[in-house]
Amino acid sequence: MTPASGPAEAPRWRHRHLLDTDVLSLDDIEIVLRTADEMADVLATPGRRLDTLRGVGVTILFHEASTRTRVSFEVAAKALGADVVSVAAASSSVSKGESIVDTTRTLEALGARVLVMRHPVSGAPYLAAETFGGAVVNAGDGWHAHPTQALLDLRTIRRRLGTTDLRGRKVVILGDALHSRVARSNLWTLTACGADVWVCGPAPLLRGFEAWATAGVGGTRRFTVTTDVAAALRGATVVMALRIQKERMGAGLLPSLREYAARYGLSRERLALAEPDAVVLHPGPMNEGVEIEPDVAAGPRSAVTDQVANGVAVRMAVLSLVAGAIAAPDAPGPAARA
Amino acid sequence: MTPASGPAEAPRWRHRHLLDTDVLSLDDIEIVLRTADEMADVLATPGRRLDTLRGVGVTILFHEASTRTRVSFEVAAKALGADVVSVAAASSSVSKGESIVDTTRTLEALGARVLVMRHPVSGAPYLAAETFGGAVVNAGDGWHAHPTQALLDLRTIRRRLGTTDLRGRKVVILGDALHSRVARSNLWTLTACGADVWVCGPAPLLRGFEAWATAGVGGTRRFTVTTDVAAALRGATVVMALRIQKERMGAGLLPSLREYAARYGLSRERLALAEPDAVVLHPGPMNEGVEIEPDVAAGPRSAVTDQVANGVAVRMAVLSLVAGAIAAPDAPGPAARA
Amino acid sequence: MTPASGPAEAPRWRHRHLLDTDVLSLDDIEIVLRTADEMADVLATPGRRLDTLRGVGVTILFHEASTRTRVSFEVAAKALGADVVSVAAASSSVSKGESIVDTTRTLEALGARVLVMRHPVSGAPYLAAETFGGAVVNAGDGWHAHPTQALLDLRTIRRRLGTTDLRGRKVVILGDALHSRVARSNLWTLTACGADVWVCGPAPLLRGFEAWATAGVGGTRRFTVTTDVAAALRGATVVMALRIQKERMGAGLLPSLREYAARYGLSRERLALAEPDAVVLHPGPMNEGVEIEPDVAAGPRSAVTDQVANGVAVRMAVLSLVAGAIAAPDAPGPAARA
Secondary structure (H helix, E strand, C coil): CCHHHCHHHCCCCCCCCECCHHHCCHHHHHHHHHHHHHHHHHHHCCCCCCCCCCCCEEEEEECCCCCHHHHHHHHHHHHCCCEEEEEEHHHCHHHHCCCHHHHHHHHHHCCCCEEEEEECCCCHHHHHHHHCCCEEEEEEECCCECHHHHHHHHHHHHHHHCCCCCCCCEEEEECCCCCCHHHHHHHHHHHHCCCEEEEECCHHHHCCHHHHHHHCECCCECCEEECCHHHHHCCCCEEEECCCCHHHHHHCCCCCHHHHHHHHCECHHHHCCCCCCCEEECCCCCCECCCECHHHHCCCCECHHHHHHHHHHHHHHHHHHHHHHHHCCCCCCCCCCC | CCHHHCHHHCCCCCCCCECCHHHCCHHHHHHHHHHHHHHHHHHHCCCCCCCCCCCCEEEEEECCCCCHHHHHHHHHHHHCCCEEEEEEHHHCHHHHCCCHHHHHHHHHHCCCCEEEEEECCCCHHHHHHHHCCCEEEEEEECCCECHHHHHHHHHHHHHHHCCCCCCCCEEEEECCCCCCHHHHHHHHHHHHCCCEEEEECCHHHCCCHHHHHHHCECCCECCEEECCHHHHHCCCCEEEECCCCHHHHHHCCCCCHHHHHHHHCECHHHHCCCCCCCEEECCCCCCECCCECHHHHCCCCECHHHHHHHHHHHHHHHHHHHHHHHHCCCCCCCCCCC | CCHHHCHHHCCCCCCCCECCHHHCCHHHHHHHHHHHHHHHHHHHCCCCCCCCCCCCEEEEEECCCCCHHHHHHHHHHHHCCCEEEEEEHHHCHHHHCCCHHHHHHHHHHCCCCEEEEEECCCCHHHHHHHHCCCEEEEEEECCCECHHHHHHHHHHHHHHHCCCCCCCCEEEEECCCCCCHHHHHHHHHHHHCCCEEEEECCHHHCCCHHHHHHHCECCCECCEEECCHHHHHCCCCEEEECCCCHHHHHHCCCCCHHHHHHHHCECHHHHCCCCCCCEEECCCCCCECCCECHHHHCCCCECHHHHHHHHHHHHHHHHHHHHHHHHCCCCCCCCCCC
């Protein structure tokens, strides 16, 4: 009968924004994934809806083209009963040169309480979060971070492996890590879960990762960096192939797509080095024949479609958690604004 | 009291997809039009809504610009209570080169059960239907097919004429048949109803139709092909003017738009050759002064606005029928997928 | 007990369309602002919604890029329970050259009862209103008019000043009046309220305003035109800085943006000439450092964010009023249409 040992001890979500996975403790990660389980149950029940965000304005502001992430957030927000507004940069005042701060203030004055933002400039959602009175969710900023992708990847891995314990399991992030916000956000979550993470690709696409690996993620959690694809794949439990962003390849970092495919593309032969039931992930959209061969992409180990489906449940979880943090009486508010 | 003569004998809708009108029997066509009548009643009742597609994800994927067809499907799906997502190619991963198969799988994983698809490549919706676990509705693919347009044209003709019996009535399809998915899909439905169909235009824009007319639609149903506009219009009950797609006219198939208008444009003088109460159709958007003169387009015989209004009711019918076919226990499912 | 003195005497809204503020009497303006007060109360109550436009089709047709105005109308229409369709010119048949009249007829046949329209050509919404059977709301046409902006500016001014009486108060419209629909619509409402309006800017950007000032707004209501920014700002109660439309500056009307900023930009020094509690407005998006300095834009006198928030309430008011005018039995209907 000690009240102190009651439910008050259950870890609570404390983040008003979700800008990257670096701020998430293991408890935080478990809260997201447990909430996502509940959301997946809702999605699996035909016609069932939640009222969690009834009357809450969710604005989805995308400054980069995207089908899957934009639609995923839109479906998630609507399934929670939110009032959803979508703004694409091409048709927005952004094309008139309005600043991020002005856009953020404007969207808030128009009723947004949660702002889901994708931007080509690393750090843009942090700038928005300094101004915005509600919650900001980073849906991908430049090369920097894509936190909901890392969380949906984690849910996909755990469900495919049938375990929540990734300690010591070998996870390979393969390809263009340099330009990848997916790689960076995954490094935080995967090392937090104790996975043995390897980052593998051609040397010019690994710039900066050696130094990070030596320093450790969060100053302590080591990972391995290598250009040796066979060494990386040997015994791997999970292989995450990264997209080669053709549009970012002007700088002469790669000799050719054909050579990339020959040396680092995820083929059936290469995948044979991994564990027999290794899980293959890709954040999509895939360049089949470049970073992944079509038979692997469509093969039985591929969890690409699972990732998309898990994305909706994970984003419902994140939206409802940050919205709860705004509504909570003791939530840290924004600085008083003029 | 013979159970065999009960309602079980009423023809049932059996199509999970609607990719073209070639697969529709007369019974199928009647089912669509009868259902459209019910939908039109709903639309005519202010504030009335249906729950037919409550909780069903309908994704509208347009790879070509369109106002009327895109909005028509969107209004139709929302009036049925569906969860509607719109994806325009310009702002989608398609611009990153994602394949039709990947896009289709992604949209399904995001919750789509009905996929409404417009694509500049003939046959693209067939490819999507091979992969997609729900229902695909073709909203226009290349020069090939536009089934809901043919069905709304049929509803418009029947209501304007005040009869469901088109046997022996002369229907003229006038203009650029070569590039027209509207012409092709209409040939299937109109000949199925027994209409006396004439296809008329400059010879280069009739390529392939002579051979089809000789073989017969479905191998049996003949129609007439001619370059003689007076012969075509004489005694016509219905005249359907086709859009001259200026953007497709690079190949030197026509001397000039002015000459086209002079020789084949639907003017009041030409229309005087048809029956006094002949119905004028156009799939829109119209190039007034080219394939149709402004006074005909806005005149009392023009059913162009009726076509648009009928489009919503017909699309509600099609969406509800294919959604019913997915839900039906004995619906033919997709091939098992890896 | 004289029936004639009953509520029938309260002024009633009589406008089916809102194309500009020139047709609004003082009574009309008060009806809009009083209705906006009620709408603001609804918006301030979490989760509260109205059913005023339940089952009413509202189509938002934008032929120019815009975030704030498009989203503002969309949020307003949804908060009233309307069925909202958004059409952007880039993805519409307009890119196929369809005429305004055809587009208008098509959208009506698709179910639109209220058409909110932005168009780069002055007068386009008037053309639409001649054809459309419902109500047309001008959301900005060329250089001509932006009536909801003028009404939200008025609400913002009155609430900031804490009074509904603007008689004799000095209001300065500063900058590129020539290209500004915002300036023109504000001149009607502000002079109707008795304000002492000054229009100030470089001479080439004031073309036509001298003659209008001499003739008087509505033939009677004078205002002042000057190139002398100090004279204009001295003792001002309200300063409305106009956007310099860089994209419209090809004609050599201005030496440079830098020179414009130096001579007419709203700086803290210049603003010190106005009353101590003067209100600063800007229709947005702002070019900070050009027509307004960042410290003024973000300073305590700036009402820019208020303007955005007031826009939603004012647009809810306008949408509900024009929709009421359509529904009213004695509303003047459109001319009978063929």
